Amino acid sequence: MSAPFERLAELDRLVHEPARLAIMTALSACERADFLYLQRLTGLSRGNLSSHLSKLEAAGLIAIEKEFVGKIPTTRVEPTRDGRAAIARHWKQLEKLRQATLEWTPDATGA
Amino acid sequence: MTSREAATLDRINAVTANFFFWQGLRWVPVGIALLVVAWGNGPSSPVPKSWESTLLIVAMIAALAVSAAVGRWYARSFGRVRGIPGQHARRTRTKWLIVYPALVIALLVDAIAKPPVLVSGIAFAAAIEAYRRSTGGGRAHYIIASIAFAALTFAPTLGLATRGAGAINLLIAMLGATYTIGGLLDHRELKRVFPDVHEADPPHGAVAGVGSSR
Numbered sequence: 001m002s003a004p005f006e007r008l009a010e011l012d013r014l015v016h017e018p019a020r021l022a023i024m025t026a027l028s029a030c031e032r033a034d035f036l037y038l039q040r041l042t043g044l045s046r047g048n049l050s051s052h053l054s055k056l057e058a059a060g061l062i063a064i065e066k067e068f069v070g071k072i073p074t075t076r077v078e079p080t081r082d083g084r085a086a087i088a089r090h091w092k093q094l095e096k097l098r099q100a101t102l103e104w105t106p107d108a109t110g111a
Numbered sequence: 112m113t114s115r116e117a118a119t120l121d122r123i124n125a126v127t128a129n130f131f132f133w134q135g136l137r138w139v140p141v142g143i144a145l146l147v148v149a150w151g152n153g154p155s156s157p158v159p160k161s162w163e164s165t166l167l168i169v170a171m172i173a174a175l176a177v178s179a180a181v182g183r184w185y186a187r188s189f190g191r192v193r194g195i196p197g198q199h200a201r202r203t204r205t206k207w208l209i210v211y212p213a214l215v216i217a218l219l220v221d222a223i224a225k226p227p228v229l230v231s232g233i234a235f236a237a238a239i240e241a242y243r244r245s246t247g248g249g250r251a252h253y254i255i256a257s258i259a260f261a262a263l264t265f266a267p268t269l270g271l272a273t274r275g276a277g278a279i280n281l282l283i284a285m286l287g288a289t290y291t292i293g294g295l296l297d298h299r300e301l302k303r304v305f306p307d308v309h310e311a312d313p314p315h316g317a318v319a320g321v322g323s324s325r
Contacts, residue, residue, distance in 0.1 A: 018116075025120045029127035030192045037130075037190025041123060043306035074191075094117075 011097075014059055015090045019044055019052050024087040027062065027079040035075035053077060061086055125247035126304050130192045132246040133304075134185045135297025137178045142290025144174035149284035154277075189305060202245045210238050218279065225274040231282050232264030239289070252296045256289045 015024055022042050027033060039049050056062045061083035065076045079087070126133055151158040151166040158166055217234035220226065236257045243253035263285060272278040 022120065022123055025123050026127040029124045029195075030130075031195045033127065033192045034190045037192055040189050040305045041127070 011093055012086060012090055014055065015061070015086055017052075019048070020056060021090075023049075023052060023056065023077075024061065024079065024083065024090075027077060028084055028087045032076050032078035035077065038077060056083070122249070122304055125249070126301070127192055128194070128198065129247040130189075131194075132242075133297055133301045134182065134189075135294040135299075135301060136181045137185070138290045138294035138297070140174040140177035140181070141171075142287045142292075142294060144170035145283055145287030145290060147287075149280050149287055152276075152280045152283070189301070199245075205241070205245075210241060214238060221279055221282075222275060227268050227274065229264050229266055229272070229278045229282065231279065232260050232262070232266070235282065235286065236260035236264075250293075250297060250300055252293055256293060260285065260289075 015021060019042055023038055026038060026041055035046075035049070035053075038053075039046065042049060044052070053062065053064060057064050060080055063078045063080055065078070067074055067076065147170045148167050150156055151163055151170075214231070214234050217231040220230045239253055239257045239260060243250055243257070260282075263282065266272040266281060267274045267278050272281045
């Protein structure tokens, strides 16, 4: 069995980054959310949030759609199937890591 | 990841999945309307008996109109979320097949049989706790409301309300107070989950409560 800190290296860094983890966690709980919601939820500036969303979109984890609600332009963000699978997998890995940390002792690994 | 950060992410998940229910100010007009109705039905009310149903209808229509306007304000201020279709199917089924029928039966028992205890008190206490749990948990004020409703069960026995209509009116007043105070506190909880947006980014792109070094 690998030590917990070795398992850390297996985590998907794209998803594990704090802001993106918060964004993906929120998106996993809904069908879609708009830019304003994600901005309010994370407290990030427009520029920073846009940058994180671009990275997630480039990785195929979210889809971004721009449209008008009345005369107001709105950006809607929706997790893709891969995105939902990625965040579910990530949470599973974190849970396993937490369990491993609780069970881990230096003697057990010969460290 | 610390347990506090994990709790913050859990809260983000719960609030997003139940965003509509956490928009507390939506419920305040409904609470005020119920308080007005309870006042109108009260023994010292100047409202004539024949006007009581009109007062109920006018108060509820006004409350729903204001509540809808508040909903639009939430969308402008906090953004929009579309839930996953069928995500709350179990809650909806439970609500319509168990909770609402149980509340109606309890109210009918109290109004017709006029038992020495207010059966609706315990029924509403259970309904409030079911609502709290099924809409994201947290919000300790609903636990307090639930306990208050459970205690209300004994109001007729303790002489705090007359059996039948008097006790039901007290129940409506308490429901109004729960909607009003609960709604205000829900809004406060929502504000806690949503940090203020600063155009200057937090260090290293950290999200409030997640990944910050402090």
